[in-house]
Structure formats: structure tokens, C-alpha cells
Amino acid sequence: MTELWNSLTKAVDLIVSLDPQVIEIAGRSLRISGTACLLAALICLPLGGFIHFHQFPGKRALINIVQTLFFLPTVLVGLLVFVLFCRTGPLGFFGILLTPTAMVIGQMILVIPLLLGLTISALSGVSKETVDTATSLGASGFQTIQLVLREAKYAVLAAVILGFGRAISEVGCAMLVGGNIRGFTRIVTTSITLETAKGDFELAIALGIILLSLALIISIALNRLQQR
Amino acid sequence: MKPLSSIIEVTGLNHSYGERKILQDLNLSVGKGEVFALIGPTGAGKTTLLRIINLLEVPGVGEIYFDGKCIPRSGKQRLEIRRRMSFIHQKPQVFNLSVYDNVACGLRWRGEAKSRIAEKVDHILDTVGLEGYENRNARTLSGGEAQRVALARSLVLEPEVLLLDEPTANLDPVSTDKIERLISDVARQGNTTMIMATHVMSQGQQLADRIGVLLSGRLTQTGNATDIFHSPQNEEVAHFVGMENIIEGVISESSQGIVTVNIDGKPLQAVSNYPAGKRVYACIRPEDITLLIADSYEQKAVRSSARNALQARVSRVTTIGPLSRLEVDCGFRLVALVTRLSAEELDLQAGSEVYATFKATGVHIMERESSR
Numbered sequence: 001m002t003e004l005w006n007s008l009t010k011a012v013d014l015i016v017s018l019d020p021q022v023i024e025i026a027g028r029s030l031r032i033s034g035t036a037c038l039l040a041a042l043i044c045l046p047l048g049g050f051i052h053f054h055q056f057p058g059k060r061a062l063i064n065i066v067q068t069l070f071f072l073p074t075v076l077v078g079l080l081v082f083v084l085f086c087r088t089g090p091l092g093f094f095g096i097l098l099t100p101t102a103m104v105i106g107q108m109i110l111v112i113p114l115l116l117g118l119t120i121s122a123l124s125g126v127s128k129e130t131v132d133t134a135t136s137l138g139a140s141g142f143q144t145i146q147l148v149l150r151e152a153k154y155a156v157l158a159a160v161i162l163g164f165g166r167a168i169s170e171v172g173c174a175m176l177v178g179g180n181i182r183g184f185t186r187i188v189t190t191s192i193t194l195e196t197a198k199g200d201f202e203l204a205i206a207l208g209i210i211l212l213s214l215a216l217i218i219s220i221a222l223n224r225l226q227q228r
Numbered sequence: 229m230k231p232l233s234s235i236i237e238v239t240g241l242n243h244s245y246g247e248r249k250i251l252q253d254l255n256l257s258v259g260k261g262e263v264f265a266l267i268g269p270t271g272a273g274k275t276t277l278l279r280i281i282n283l284l285e286v287p288g289v290g291e292i293y294f295d296g297k298c299i300p301r302s303g304k305q306r307l308e309i310r311r312r313m314s315f316i317h318q319k320p321q322v323f324n325l326s327v328y329d330n331v332a333c334g335l336r337w338r339g340e341a342k343s344r345i346a347e348k349v350d351h352i353l354d355t356v357g358l359e360g361y362e363n364r365n366a367r368t369l370s371g372g373e374a375q376r377v378a379l380a381r382s383l384v385l386e387p388e389v390l391l392l393d394e395p396t397a398n399l400d401p402v403s404t405d406k407i408e409r410l411i412s413d414v415a416r417q418g419n420t421t422m423i424m425a426t427h428v429m430s431q432g433q434q435l436a437d438r439i440g441v442l443l444s445g446r447l448t449q450t451g452n453a454t455d456i457f458h459s460p461q462n463e464e465v466a467h468f469v470g471m472e473n474i475i476e477g478v479i480s481e482s483s484q485g486i487v488t489v490n491i492d493g494k495p496l497q498a499v500s501n502y503p504a505g506k507r508v509y510a511c512i513r514p515e516d517i518t519l520l521i522a523d524s525y526e527q528k529a530v531r532s533s534a535r536n537a538l539q540a541r542v543s544r545v546t547t548i549g550p551l552s553r554l555e556v557d558c559g560f561r562l563v564a565l566v567t568r569l570s571a572e573e574l575d576l577q578a579g580s581e582v583y584a585t586f587k588a589t590g591v592h593i594m595e596r597e598s599s600r
Contacts, residue, residue, distance in 0.1 A: 129321045136282055136315035137334040137381060140307055147333070151324050 007205035014206055015213070026210055029187040032100050032174075033167035036107035040115050041160050048119030049145030053131075063120060069113030078176030081106040085177070098179040103187075106173040111163040118162065122155030123148055157226050161219060168211070188214075234293075235260045235389060235421050236281060241290035243276060250276045252445045254290070258423055260388075263415045265436035266425040267456075269468065273445040274425035275318065278391045281423065282315040295388075311338060314382035315391040319398070320374040322366035327358060330366045330377050334385045352384040356410060372403025379410055390414070392424040396431070411435060429469060433457065441465050458513070459592050466511050466594065472563040473512040476596065479504050486535075486588060494559045497535040498591035507596040516590035517564035519554065520583040521574050535588035538562075542580040545571065552576070556584055 014022045051059065083089050085097040085105075096102045126148045134144045149156055171189035178185035180194060188211045195204040234257040241254040250273045258264045266274050279285045281292065283299065283306045292299045294309050314334070323330050328349060335345045353359050356376045361369075366377050375395065382390060395411065396404040412435055414420050426432055432439045433453045440450040449461045460466035466474050477491040479502050487500045489510050496510055518534065540558035547553075552571035554564045562584055566576075576582065 127321070129317060129319060130323065132279075132284055133317055133321040133378075134323075134333075135284060136310070136313075136317070137337065138307070138311040138314075138385070139333075139337045143337050147323065 003201055004205065007202040008209065010202045011206035011209040015210060022207070022210060024183070025186055025188055025191055025207070026214060028100070028185075029168055029189070029211070030214065032103050032187060033107055033164060036104045036167050037111055037115075037160065037164040039104070040108045040111040040163060044112060044115035044119050045149055045156065046142075046145060048116050049123060049149060051116075052120050052123040053141065053145065063117070066113050066117045066120075070117060072110060072113065073172065074110060074170040075172030075176065077106050077110050078173035081109065081173065081177045097177060098181065098185060100178070100185055102177040103174050103185060106177045107167040107170065110170060110173060111167050114166060115159055115163045118159030119149075119156060122152040122159060125155055126151045154226055157222055161222055164218065165215065168215070233260055233296075234258060235295050236423070237293040237296075238277075238281065239291050239293070241277075241280065241287050241292075243273075243280065243285075243288045243290075250445050251280075251287075254445070254447050256440065256447060256450075258421060261418050261421055263422045263435055263437045264424070265432035265439045266423060266442055267427065267429060267432045267439055267468075268425075268442035269427060272442045274442055275393050277442065278315065278393050278423065278425055281389075282313055282391055283310045284315075311385075312387060313389040313391060314385050314387035316375075316378050316382050316393065316395055318393045318395075320371070320378040322369065322374050322377050324365070324367050326362065327353070327364050327366050327369070327377055328362040331381045331384055334381060338385070348384050352380045355383070356380045357406070370403075372399050372406065375399060375403065375407055376410070379407065383414065387420065389421045389423070392422065394426055395424065396426075396428070408435070429457075441468060443468065460511065460594065462594060462597065463509055466509070466592075471511045471592075472514050473510075473517075473561075475510045475512075475560055475562075477508060477510055479506045479508055479593075487593065489591075489593065492559055494538065496538075496591065497588040498593050499589050500593035502593060502595065508593050509596055511592040511594065512562070512586055512590060514553070514563045514565040517562065517584055517586045519556070519564055519566060519570075519574070519576065520585055521580075532585055533587070534585040536591070537583045537585040540582050540584045542576055542578055542582060545577055556582060558584055 051062065081102055082097065084091045085094060085102055086092055087097070130151060131144060131148060134147045139147060169189065171193055174180075174185070174187055175190050175193065178187070178190065180186050180190040188207050192204045192207045195201070195207065236256070236258040238254060238256045241251050242249070243251040254277065266277065268274055276285070280287050283292070286301050294312070299306065299309055323333065325333070331349045331352060332345050335348060353361065356379055358373065358376055358380065361373070366374065369377065379395070392411065396407050399407065408431065411422070411424070415422060415435055424431070424435065436453070438450060439453055439456045441448045441456060443464050449456060449465050456465070457469050460469055460471060463474060475491055477489040477496065479487045480490040480495070481488040482500075482502060482504050485499060485501060487498055487502060489496045489498060489508060491510065498510060502508060520537070538558040540556040540562065542554055543557050544555040545552055547568055550568055551565050552568045554566065554571065554576060556562050556564060564584060
């Protein structure tokens with residue numbers, strides 16, 4: 001119990017004192033997961049729109065596969081990226097293993113199925129009449145997707161929040177492809193793992209609290225955005 | 229009366245959803261600037277026809293011509309042509325945006341300049357009586373206001389062809405009146421072709437140059453309002469346009485444009501050229517029937533030019549607002565509409581003996597199809 005109390009005061013201490021190392025780690029977490037989530041959204045929103053509005057053979061199966069990938073273990077994605085980008089791997093010549101870039105790629109792979117699947121189901125919530133009305137008013141296919149995404153903005157933003165949450169809270173992939181290199185690929189979750197292994201529970205818990213505080217700030221910001 | 233230059237032409241249209249045939253062997257041509265009303269009961273295929281004309285759906289069989297050009301079944305050209313039309317759907321679907329953005333979206337999609345859009349949107353909101361509503365979220369509007377937004381959103385595009393699907397369904401009488409007035413204003417300007425689906429007969433009568441009756445997927449009859457309402461082509465159309473008295477009979481005599489129809493032994497005179505022996509329906513609109521009290525008729529206090537006077541007994545009286553609807557039995561059943569005042573003054577009630585009189589010109593004769 002004392003440990004929990006101590007870590008709480010330590011967390012407040014670290015935050016209030018703007019501990020440079022903590023700020024750096026938290027900032028990196030935000031940057032990597034934010035980039036991964038943003039890139040994934042840029043791919044998934046139009047792609048989700050395309051899949052929703054087009055009929056093609058195997059559509060049902062595709063959606064099933066996408067939904068299955070919601071359950072993709074993070075460590076498995078890490079392994080996949082590791083095998084692809086390790087020096088002897090097919091993409092090894094990029095030389096990006098153990099860099100933030102590899103971490104972004106890993107988290108994107110993790111988030112894309114979630115964002116894609118939830119975008120498609122968000123769009124299904126927009127009535128067919130709305131889509132027809134837009135088409136009748138002369139919207140092109142792309143313009144219709146834009147409008148419908150805006151109509152479904154609550155559900156779409158919820159999907160993005162969920163995607164970001166999955167990215168920033170995962171550790172398996174970041175550890176494997178980033179390597180937890182201090183000052184380079186160390187992020188909040190990998191730090192927690194390390195500090196726990198070292199027995200510094202206080203710092204580990206403090207970092208956990210910082211991660212949750214970040215989540216709170218982001219969720220408030222996105223909520224504001226939704227209400228506009 | 230086929231217009232010289234048609235803007236919309238539909239030929240040999242057949243369309244089904246799965247096994248269910250929605251439209252059958254449909255041909256239609258609508259001229260530039262014409263206001264065409266498509267009337268028919270719910271489920272007759274009106275919406276499907278409008279959707280096909282708006283290129284939202286590709287017909288199973290058949291061609292659509294727009295301004296003389298045959299429209300391909302897929303490809304970019306469909307968008308270009310669709311942008312010359314506008315379609316107001318039955319349930320007003322406003323987007324979850326401000327009223328201004330709702331009305332502006334069609335212009336934005338067409339790439340109009342911002343200043344032009346502002347000018348046009350302001351003007352059209354004024355026209356439909358929604359000035360000052362620019363920043364309201366359209367989802368918070370009432371049904372009538374939302375339908376006016378939908379109308380403004382379509383009219384602002386200055387479409388060559390405006391398609392309307394039951395524009396006043398689900399609206400209260402005041403809103404209906406407003407929408408009808410707006411539509412008739414556009415119609416009067418004469419540069420917009422309109423195709424309007426409705427099951428409200430009076431709407432078709434008031435607003436349209438020409439009416440088409442769509443029954444179970446077939447365009448059964450087209451013509452002006454008088455043609456459709458007084459000379460329906462067959463029993464189905466007659467029923468649909470509210471012809472309450474449709475009586476089976478056989479023509480027993482025909483000379484000089486006047487026929488005598490034998491209805492269960494009762495003779496009835498009508499204006500028609502069908503030859504004797506023809507199996508027909510005699511249609512009489514209830515408001516064309518005059519009821520005389522028996523004794524005044526016997527005294528010949530009044531003499532009438534009406535060719536038909538049938539002895540009858542009132543079997544039922546119902547009051548509909550200022551009118552009384554009387555069912556009378558004169559060997560066959562007839563429905564007559566008289567003012568409530570007359571019914572009261574003549575003390576008409578179930579059991580009263582009357583004469584039902586109507587002119588030979590008030591009887592519309594139509595052929596009974598041999599298959600029936």
C-alpha cells in the first residue's frame with residue numbers, strides 16, 4: 001500500500017517538476033503512436049468508405065478478416081515487423097529495425113484493422129437515404145464518402161480514439177522492433193516494463209499514471225472536437 | 229400530344245427487385261418545361277421510376293434518354309447528367325450541418341465560387357422563407373422546415389429537371405400548402421421540367437400539365453387532368469381516380485353518338501360511339517347525380533333536361549363535412565354527393581323514395597376488357 005502511495009506522490013512530483021527524462025519519454029510515446037494513428041486514419045477512412053460503398057465478391061469475407069485482426073496480439077505484429085525488417089529479412093535493406101520508424105509501422109499494422117473495421121461499421125450507421133440524397137445533389141463518389149464520414153463523425157472519431165488507445169498502450173511490438181533504446185526508442189510502456197524488471201515499482205507506476213493522464217487529455221480534446 | 233423536344237425519354241423500361249416486377253414495359257416522354265405528375269397508389273413503382281430517371285439505379289431492361297442522348301449504364305457521364313437534375317426524396321434527408329451548408333453543398337460539389345454560392349444560397353433561403361435560419365443545425369428543424377431546406381437545396385442548383393417524390397407526404401396542411409405554392413411558383417416560371425410523384429390526386433390536378441397513372445408498374449394512362457378524371461381508360465384507373473360509380477352493362481342501342489346501356493334490365497343513356505352488344509362499364513361521378521323527391525317529380529313541377537331518371541330508394545346517408553354522401557338502390561347501387569343542406573331540406577334518410585337523375589354527358593362509358 002505504501003508503494004502505491006509513494007508512487008502516486010512520485011508521479012505528481014515527476015509531472016510537476018517536468019522531469020526531463022519523463023517528458024522526453026512521454027513525448028516520444030505520443031509522437032510515435034500519434035503518427036501511427038494519423039497515418040492509419042488517412043488510409044482507413046477513405047478505404048473504409050470505398051469498401052462500404054462498393055459491392056465486390058469477397059466483401060463479406062474481407063470484413064470478417066478485418067474484424068478477426070482486431071484480436072491481433074501486439075507481440076505477433078512485433079515479430080512480423082522484426083522478421084520483415086531484420087538484416088536478413090526481405091525489407092532488411094531499409095535498415096530501420098530498432099528505430100522509431102519501425103515502431104510506427106508496427107503500430108500502424110496493429111491499428112489499421114481496428115480503424116478500418118470500425119469505420120465501415122460507422123458508415124453503416126448512416127442511412128441509405130442520406131447517401132442517395134447526396135448522390136442526387138450531384139456528389140461524386142469521393143464527395144459522397146466525405147459527406148458520409150462527416151455525418152458519422154461521432155462514430156468515426158470514437159474509432160480513431162480506440163485506435164490511438166491501442167497504439168499508445170501496447171508494449172509487445174514496441175519492445176521487439178524498437179528495442180527500448182534509451183533516448184531513442186524508449187517509450188512509456190517499454191519503460192514501465194524495464195523499471196518493473198529492475199524492481200523500481202514506484203517509477204513504473206508513476207509512468208503508468210502519466211500514460212493515463214495523457215489519455216485523459218487526449219480524450220477531452222477529442223470530445224471537444226466531436227461537439228463542434 | 230407528345231411534345232416536340234423531350235428532355236427525358238424512357239423506352240421499354242422493365243425493372244425488378246429479385247422476383248418482384250416493379251416496372252413493366254414503360255415508355256414515357258416528358259417535354260422541356262413540362263410539369264408531369266405521376267399518380268398511383270403506394271407501391272405502384274413511382275419512386276423506382278424516379279430513381280431510375282435520376283440515374284440512382286440502372287434499369288433491368290430499357291433505355292433512358294436525356295436531352296436526346298442515350299445514357300450509358302455506367303461511367304462518369306452519369307454524374308455529369310445527374311448534375312443537370314435534382315431529386316427531392318420523399319423523406320426529407322437533411323445533413324447534420326447548418327442550414328446554409330445543407331443548401332450550399334450541391335453548389336460546392338459542382339465547384340462554384342464561394343461568393344457565387346453565398347449569393348445564391350441567400351437568395352434561395354429568402355424564396356423558401358427560411359431567411360435567418362442560416363446557422364441553425366438542419367437536424368433541429370420541423371418536418372415542414374426540413375422539406376423547405378430540401379427544396380431550397382435542389383432549387384439552388386437551377387436544375388433543368390426537378391424530380392419530386394411525394395413532396396408533401398407526412399406534412400401538416402400548412403406546410404403542405406407552403407410547399408405546393410413554392411412548387412407551383414417554379415412551375416409557372418416554365419424553365420424547369422418537373423416530374424412529380426404523388427398519390428394526392430388534387431396535387432396532380434392543380435400543378436401538372438399532364439398526368440400519368442402508374443398502376444402496378446405499368447403506365448396505364450397519360451393525359452391532361454380532364455382526360456384522366458372524367459374519361460378513365462379502364463376500371464383500375466377509374467377506381468383510382470375516385471370514380472365511385474362503376475357499373476357493368478351492355479350497350480343495347482347506339483345511334484347518333486348516344487347509346488343506351490342495359491344495366492340489369494334498366495336502361496341508361498350516355499354519350500358514346502360504342503356499337504350495340506358491346507360489354508361496357510358506365511362511370512358516373514357522385515357529384516354529377518341530382519336527387520329529386522318522388523312526388524315533386526310526378527307533379528312535373530320541374531322538368532329536366534337530364535336524360536336519366538331512375539327510381540331509387542336511399543339505403544344509407546353519411547355526412548362528410550358540408551356534403552352528404554347517399555347510397556341509393558335503383559336496381560343497382562349508386563353513390564350520390566349532395567350538400568348537407570339539400571339532404572336536410574328534402575329530409576333524405578334511409579328508406580326515402582327518390583329519383584336519381586343525371587345527364588347523358590355525365591356518364592363516361594369505357595370498354596370492359598374481354599378477358600374479364
